Amino acid sequence: MLKQFMVDEEDAIMVQEAPLRETVVTVFKKMGVNEADCALAADVLVTADMRGVETHGVSNMLRGYVTGYGNGTLNPNPDWKIVRETPATANIDSDAGLGIIVVPKAMEIAIEKAKNTGVGMVTIRNGRHMGMASYHAMMALEHDMIGVTMTSCPPGVLPTFGAEPRLGTNPIALAAPADKEPPFVFDAAMSAVAGNKLGLARRLNNKLLPGWVGNAEGEPIMEESDPPAPGYEGPASGYLLPVGGTRELGSHKGYGLMAIVDILGGILSGGGYGANPGRPNFGHYVAAYSIEAFMDTAEFKSTMDEWLQMLRTTKPAPGHDRVMYAGLPESEEVEKRTVHGIPFHPEVIEWFKDICGELSIPYTLS
Amino acid sequence: MLKQFMVDEEDAIMVQEAPLRETVVTVFKKMGVNEADCALAADVLVTADMRGVETHGVSNMLRGYVTGYGNGTLNPNPDWKIVRETPATANIDSDAGLGIIVVPKAMEIAIEKAKNTGVGMVTIRNGRHMGMASYHAMMALEHDMIGVTMTSCPPGVLPTFGAEPRLGTNPIALAAPADKEPPFVFDAAMSAVAGNKLGLARRLNNKLLPGWVGNAEGEPIMEESDPPAPGYEGPASGYLLPVGGTRELGSHKGYGLMAIVDILGGILSGGGYGANPGRPNFGHYVAAYSIEAFMDTAEFKSTMDEWLQMLRTTKPAPGHDRVMYAGLPESEEVEKRTVHGIPFHPEVIEWFKDICGELSIPYTLS
Numbered sequence: 001m002l003k004q005f006m007v008d009e010e011d012a013i014m015v016q017e018a019p020l021r022e023t024v025v026t027v028f029k030k031m032g033v034n035e036a037d038c039a040l041a042a043d044v045l046v047t048a049d050m051r052g053v054e055t056h057g058v059s060n061m062l063r064g065y066v067t068g069y070g071n072g073t074l075n076p077n078p079d080w081k082i083v084r085e086t087p088a089t090a091n092i093d094s095d096a097g098l099g100i101i102v103v104p105k106a107m108e109i110a111i112e113k114a115k116n117t118g119v120g121m122v123t124i125r126n127g128r129h130m131g132m133a134s135y136h137a138m139m140a141l142e143h144d145m146i147g148v149t150m151t152s153c154p155p156g157v158l159p160t161f162g163a164e165p166r167l168g169t170n171p172i173a174l175a176a177p178a179d180k181e182p183p184f185v186f187d188a189a190m191s192a193v194a195g196n197k198l199g200l201a202r203r204l205n206n207k208l209l210p211g212w213v214g215n216a217e218g219e220p221i222m223e224e225s226d227p228p229a230p231g232y233e234g235p236a237s238g239y240l241l242p243v244g245g246t247r248e249l250g251s252h253k254g255y256g257l258m259a260i261v262d263i264l265g266g267i268l269s270g271g272g273y274g275a276n277p278g279r280p281n282f283g284h285y286v287a288a289y290s291i292e293a294f295m296d297t298a299e300f301k302s303t304m305d306e307w308l309q310m311l312r313t314t315k316p317a318p319g320h321d322r323v324m325y326a327g328l329p330e331s332e333e334v335e336k337r338t339v340h341g342i343p344f345h346p347e348v349i350e351w352f353k354d355i356c357g358e359l360s361i362p363y364t365l366s
Numbered sequence: 367m368l369k370q371f372m373v374d375e376e377d378a379i380m381v382q383e384a385p386l387r388e389t390v391v392t393v394f395k396k397m398g399v400n401e402a403d404c405a406l407a408a409d410v411l412v413t414a415d416m417r418g419v420e421t422h423g424v425s426n427m428l429r430g431y432v433t434g435y436g437n438g439t440l441n442p443n444p445d446w447k448i449v450r451e452t453p454a455t456a457n458i459d460s461d462a463g464l465g466i467i468v469v470p471k472a473m474e475i476a477i478e479k480a481k482n483t484g485v486g487m488v489t490i491r492n493g494r495h496m497g498m499a500s501y502h503a504m505m506a507l508e509h510d511m512i513g514v515t516m517t518s519c520p521p522g523v524l525p526t527f528g529a530e531p532r533l534g535t536n537p538i539a540l541a542a543p544a545d546k547e548p549p550f551v552f553d554a555a556m557s558a559v560a561g562n563k564l565g566l567a568r569r570l571n572n573k574l575l576p577g578w579v580g581n582a583e584g585e586p587i588m589e590e591s592d593p594p595a596p597g598y599e600g601p602a603s604g605y606l607l608p609v610g611g612t613r614e615l616g617s618h619k620g621y622g623l624m625a626i627v628d629i630l631g632g633i634l635s636g637g638g639y640g641a642n643p644g645r646p647n648f649g650h651y652v653a654a655y656s657i658e659a660f661m662d663t664a665e666f667k668s669t670m671d672e673w674l675q676m677l678r679t680t681k682p683a684p685g686h687d688r689v690m691y692a693g694l695p696e697s698e699e700v701e702k703r704t705v706h707g708i709p710f711h712p713e714v715i716e717w718f719k720d721i722c723g724e725l726s727i728p729y730t731l732s
Contacts, residue, residue, distance in 0.1 A: 086484035088454045089659040118452035119485050123660050146629070159677060161686040166677055176629050184629065186622040192615065211615045218683030243609065243616040249558065249577045250609040254616075256552040256692040257623075262673070263512070263542050263550065270661040273673045293455040294489050295636040307628070307639045311525060311532055317584030320527040326622040 163218025211245025577611025
């Protein structure tokens with residue numbers, strides 16, 4: 001992980017998985033969410049923390065969700081329903097249910113369809129934040145399927161040559177199983193960095209790197225710069241650039257990939273694109289591809305092993321210890337954090353103490 | 367287009383679409399390809415030239431194909447067949463047929479399946495070069511479907527932190543229809559630049575830009591550099607970087623996206639990944655998503671119009687005339703080239719004169 005996003009070891013307060021999970025479940029219960037959904041929500045959030053994906057874990061997301069339930073933008077008991085369906089596809093209205101709760105149910109539908117037709121694909125309108133996109137994609141793994149997730153986010157990224165944000169950070173996730181190797185799990189915003197990372201860099205008092213954001217006129221800032229101030233939502237200087245940064249480095253590819261996500265997660269959900277002023281928050285897309293529909297599953301998984309081993313044993317360039325593949329460091333982090341716990345910034349611990357007090361929940365994290 | 371890839375106007379020899387198409391058909395006939403397939407092959411190549419995608423047009427590809435038929439790596443009459451099938455999926459063995467001929471047939475199968483189940487998805491093993499990936503994706507447009515194409519290429523790109531090429535340039539293409547606006551058509555290598563562009567930059571005597579290639583040790587070259595010499599296949603210095611260039615700029619995203627293409631087009635085709643020493647050339651992936659399976663098609667297309675108009679009317683950053691979207695400049699190029707013809711580099715014209723002489727074809731291009 002880049003140092004911009006790492007909690008300093010000396011500052012960190014270590015929190016164990018079990019009490020964290022329990023506390024998160026209780027917070028969701030207090031929000032009026034039913035028991036099964038509380039456990040699901042906690043699983044999505046804590047899985048992100050265990051995998052080292054702080055941007056989408058408890059520390060970065062839970063306070064926003066609590067605010068959302070409080071102000072009514074999140075529906076604790078959504079009457080989500082399938083509004084259109086074919087053998088391999090469905091479109092769901094999520095009724096303002098939190099994505100970390102509704103999207104796994106959509107993924108289950110996609111998986112069931114893939115069992116019957118080889119592929120299942122579901123779009124979700126009227127959605128809310130889905131947490132770590134790869135959580136949903138990874139649900140396909142135990143079924144020997146490849147899982148895909150995309151989410152069309154509110155605008156915050158400048159198109160190539162543009163001075164106004166028109167697209168969201170629009171992540172793409174894909175998970176594919178191996179046999180003995182940790183699975184391939186890709187999960188990345190199609191902006192140069194994820195939106196949440198600006199706040200994280202600020203909290204950790206780190207600079208933004210060249211090629212991450214544009215200035216007030218929409219020009220890519222190609223030197224180090226300060227993260228935007230808390231709550232900053234004004235014009236640019238803090239508007240993200242697409243991956244690539246500049247046209248010469250390929251920002252039109254990042255821009256195009258963000259656009260693809262806006263089409264599949266946004267427009268094809270019937271809920272509209274990310275910059276649509278009337279659109280409430282997020283549109284989602286999930287898919288599952290049955291490996292057995294294309295080839296022998298055991299052969300696929302052993303080829304994946306061979307390929308992943310090849311990637312991670314690539315001779316490293318000077319100054320680097322090793323080459324990784326998407327999902328490998330996250331899988332190592334799970335092992336580490338299972339033993340040592342999750343490092344939380346003191347600011348996050350303070351928020352937990354506050355919210356536990358406010359909701360009359362016993363504080364048990366540290 | 368970046369100047370690195372533009373034929374100088376004063377040097378260019380203008381060639382009209384009709385005689386070019388006719389000449390290309392005749393060249394394929396001489397290779398032993400049947401009549402219908404000759405027309406298809408010419409359509410794929412000339413469509414690339416008409417769209418301004420020189421890297422995948424006649425000038426850059428045809429000579430390689432002629433060589434391939436000559437040395438037996440391309441089969442002019444492939445007995446391609448479906449080796450596995452479900453209602454929404456198929457896996458095809460292309461029997462060493464050229465991708466520009468076999469992949470459109472796979473896309474037709476995907477489209478037929480999407481009519482029945484909402485989605486169709488086909489992987490192709492034992493494949494050969496597919497030309498411009500978006501050609502196949504665009505086949506979905508007239509059926510009111512979204513088309514997707516990926517192709518797992520032989521290795522030539524360094525993974526992030528790596529000193530050995532492990533993945534191909536692995537392009538992703540997606541085409542989605544609009545009502546009045548030119549369709550959205552994304553088509554890009556997941557390397558910083560397409561492999562063919564190194565040769566094009568050399569032919570046009572232009573420098574490679576920072577962040578495009580790594581040096582012999584695998585370190586990203588972050589200043590301008592010379593393109594590799596003709597035929598150069600030695601270690602690095604000319605090995606491409608993933609889109610993003612460096613880890614700080616997001617090269618791990620380009621690396622991960624290339625890996626996704628290697629999984630879907632390579633491993634899931636049963637033909638193996640790109641760096642597999644035994645694998646002959648390319649593995650392909652095509653998919654078609656029926657819009658009507660998810661929502662009202664007319665509503666989708668009018669929302670696409672609104673969204674594309676929003677993108678192309680974005681206020682431009684200083685120094686730029688306008689913001690584009692993927693597929694817009696290519697559609698404008700078709701209009702321009704229909705009137706003025708296709709600009710060919712004199713070197714390409716010389717090759718055409720030579721090959722026409724060699725194959726006893728009348729030369730009619732200029």
